[in-house]
Amino acid sequence: MCMNLKLATEIGKCLSNNPRVQILEWLKEPEKHFPPHETLKHFNDGVCVTYIQEKAGLSQSTISTYLANMEKCGLLIITRHGKWSYFKRNEELIRQYTEFLL
Amino acid sequence: MCMNLKLATEIGKCLSNNPRVQILEWLKEPEKHFPPHETLKHFNDGVCVTYIQEKAGLSQSTISTYLANMEKCGLLIITRHGKWSYFKRNEELIRQYTEFLL
DNA sequence: TAAATATATCGATAATTCTCGATATATAGA
DNA sequence: TCTATATATCGAGAATTATCGATATATTTA
Numbered sequence: 001m002c003m004n005l006k007l008a009t010e011i012g013k014c015l016s017n018n019p020r021v022q023i024l025e026w027l028k029e030p031e032k033h034f035p036p037h038e039t040l041k042h043f044n045d046g047v048c049v050t051y052i053q054e055k056a057g058l059s060q061s062t063i064s065t066y067l068a069n070m071e072k073c074g075l076l077i078i079t080r081h082g083k084w085s086y087f088k089r090n091e092e093l094i095r096q097y098t099e100f101l102l
Numbered sequence: 103m104c105m106n107l108k109l110a111t112e113i114g115k116c117l118s119n120n121p122r123v124q125i126l127e128w129l130k131e132p133e134k135h136f137p138p139h140e141t142l143k144h145f146n147d148g149v150c151v152t153y154i155q156e157k158a159g160l161s162q163s164t165i166s167t168y169l170a171n172m173e174k175c176g177l178l179i180i181t182r183h184g185k186w187s188y189f190k191r192n193e194e195l196i197r198q199y200t201e202f203l204l
Numbered sequence: 205t206a207a208a209t210a211t212a213t214c215g216a217t218a219a220t221t222c223t224c225g226a227t228a229t230a231t232a233g234a
Numbered sequence: 235t236c237t238a239t240a241t242a243t244c245g246a247g248a249a250t251t252a253t254c255g256a257t258a259t260a261t262t263t264a
Contacts, residue, residue, distance in 0.1 A: 012117030021111050062223050064242055083231040083240045098200035164253050185210045185261040
């Protein structure tokens with residue numbers, strides 16, 4: 001999907017709220033901001049909802065919705081392992097967005 | 103002023119609404135989207151409020167407020183000539199913002 | 205100085221977003 | 235299968251934003 005005004009505005013909406021921008025920043029360096037996983041020993045697929053929720057200090061439902069919105073507009077990529085959902089940055093989409101702005 | 107979470111969120115708010123994102127896009131190439139000025143013969147300082155307002159099709163007060171907000175967070179630079187206010191993109195700030203995101 | 209023009213600000217209502225707790229769903233383990 | 239854990243979805247009230255018309259301010263010109 002290529003960048004356009006409509007999608008850019010949806011991305012902008014995700015980036016218009018402090019907690020969401022903060023999450024995107026944390027996910028730049030997961031190992032620096034989140035505890036290591038007990039099952040998975042890496043952050044290749046990002047961070048699970050619970051860790052992000054605890055760090056953000058908002059309710060589970062709020063964070064779940066935020067992450068779903070960010071995934072929907074492409075800012076994040078979701079990978080499910082069993083009962084966990086891992087979220088990581090979609091660097092390609094973010095690059096497309098920044099190129100659209102410039 | 104250097105980029106930080108708070109400012110990035112303010113910028114995100116400006117970029118969370120269709121008309122504002124559209125304005126930022128139009129201002130990439132003013133000569134392509136707006137009529138030439140009768141007094142000034144160039145777009146060096148950008149485009150006046152009236153032209154932007156007519157092109158956007160929203161009320162004068164709405165556009166004036168939008169432009170003021172975008173100027174306040176640094177996305178636009180305002181230059182006044184007599185009774186006109188000209189707005190142009192602040193490429194440096196936009197670059198800082200994109201680097202923050204990446 | 206009076207009128208016209210361009211922009212900014214104010215006050216208000218409608219629409220959207222924020223954020224929560226409650227509850228539903230899905231998976232894993234006893 | 236029953237229970238615990240992780241995540242998603244729903245419904246609601248509070249807060250914020252969208253957008254307008256009216257009006258104020260500033261500048262230019264007659």
